[in-house]
Amino acid sequence: xxxxxxxxxxxxxxxxxxxxxxxxxxxxVSQSFFWYRQYSGKxxxxxxxxxxxxxxxDGRFTAQLNKASQYVSLLIRDSQPSDSATYLCAVKPQLxxxxxxxxxxxxxxxxx
Amino acid sequence: EPEVTQTPSHQVTQMGQEVxxxxxxxxxxxxxxxxxxxLGQKVEFLVSFYNNEISEKSEIFDxxxxxxxxxxxxxxxxxxxxxxxDSAMYFCASSQGATGEAFFGQGTRLTVV
Numbered sequence: 240x241x242x243x244x245x246x247x248x249x250x251x252x253x254x255x256x257x258x259x260x261x262x263x264x265x266x267x268v269s270q271s272f273f274w275y276r277q278y279s280g281k282x283x284x285x286x287x288x289x290x291x292x293x294x295x296x297d298g299r300f301t302a303q304l305n306k307a308s309q310y311v312s313l314l315i316r317d318s319q320p321s322d323s324a325t326y327l328c329a330v331k332p333q334l335x336x337x338x339x340x341x342x343x344x345x346x347x348x349x350x351x
Numbered sequence: 352e353p354e355v356t357q358t359p360s361h362q363v364t365q366m367g368q369e370v371x372x373x374x375x376x377x378x379x380x381x382x383x384x385x386x387x388x389x390l391g392q393k394v395e396f397l398v399s400f401y402n403n404e405i406s407e408k409s410e411i412f413d414x415x416x417x418x419x420x421x422x423x424x425x426x427x428x429x430x431x432x433x434x435x436x437d438s439a440m441y442f443c444a445s446s447q448g449a450t451g452e453a454f455f456g457q458g459t460r461l462t463v464v
Contacts, residue, residue: 271450288452337384337406337453
């Protein structure tokens with residue numbers, strides 16, 4: 240069974256700090272990796288996608304992928320209280336399949 | 352900015368009743384999905400739809416569930432005979448391609464009483 244694992248948290252960081260969120264996945268042939276942000280009672284909102292090994296930066300967000308270690312991470316620089324949410328790691332399996340497998344998410348709390 | 356829209360936002364139904372959840376995917380997207388999230392649990396895949404047919408479905412998507420694209424814009428999920436355990440947030444999503452980014456609607460909260 241394909242699994243996506245995340246620490247449930249909460250991860251508490253002060254405003255302005257870097258938040259580091261981690262995710263591991265079990266299916267070695269996974270191709271596409273996504274980070275979603277979900278506020279309580281709301282729908283998942285896409286933040287980042289990453290498809291190849293290395294880093295991908297978008298504003299304050301950096302996604303990192305290491306396929307050999309089956310590891311994805313999300314760094315949030317200059318964390319703001321508005322970043323407080325649950326961050327969901329999602330993985331698409333091999334080519335030709337379009338479904339997302341989600342982790343349970345990591346709750347991030349940014350204190351002013 | 353284009354978005355996925357879902358109606359209704361909240362539906363309360365009696366056990367055994369049929370419900371239809373509606374979605375309008377982003378207009379140039381080709382892949383459509385239903386996911387659900389039971390309160391406090393992770394987002395779970397139900398079904399994907401491409402080229403007017405189901406392309407993948409999970410074990411959750413049993414004979415009680417069906418999907419339809421009745422016209423060029425709407426995408427519906429029908430639950431024939433609701434059970435208490437069907438109570439969840441149901442999310443519709445769409446993507447342009449199979450490996451691309453999926454965008455979610457705001458969800459329908461289904462409460463079965």
